[in-house]
Amino acid sequence: MDAAAVQQVLEQVGPRLRRLRERRGQTLAEVGAVTGISVSTLSRLESGGRRATLELLLPLAAHHEVSLDELVAPARRSPGRRTVRHGVTSIPLTSQPGGLRAYKQVLAPGAGEGVQPQVHEGYEWMYVLSGRLRLLLGEQEFALPAGEAAEFDTRLPHRISNPGDRPAEVVSIFGPQGQRMHVRARPRRGPAQAPAPSRQA
Incomplete structure (x- = not known):
């Protein structure tokens, strides 16, 4: 320094x-x-x-x-500016240039509907904070209400949209080089804690 x-x-x-x-x-x-x-x-x-x-x-x-x-400690760089595309406002939550990147996304009603699925390098994890999210993943389509999460390889054609009549809020963590979150502790699964099947729209 x-x-x-x-x-x-x-x-x-x-x-x-x-x-x-x-x-x-x-x-x-x-x-x-x-x-x-x-x-x-x-x-x-x-x-x-x-x-x-x-x-x-x-x-x-x-x-x-x-x-x-x-x-x-040196002052942290503030996250980048928010962007708006196809009715989706993306707000960066991290400022580091590499590694995992976190975003908060707000989808206006109807946002993303009719947009072509995209394919790119990386791995994404997302959690629905409020509203309802439609996730197109390959040949499958999923309806994700508030409180549900999804993770997927972004080399698979994918698209998120808001089919509801009110905004949907999502937290997204993206690894541009395919990085995934490291989970240090997982709860033991008993008969009453079996994972719920994925919901399809």
């Missing part, structure tokens, strides 16, 4: 400390009484007039119950 990047990170420490303090509803005097740091030093630290040092940040991180990394 070069000097300019370091300076940029340090400039973010003050506003973060102020947000943490205000979130707890505390005054500078109250923080100073607990940490042993003077009110004037805390004020200058929050406003950027005092350079952050390890001696100052360690007691403040402990007081606010956050890690030191949370105070000095």
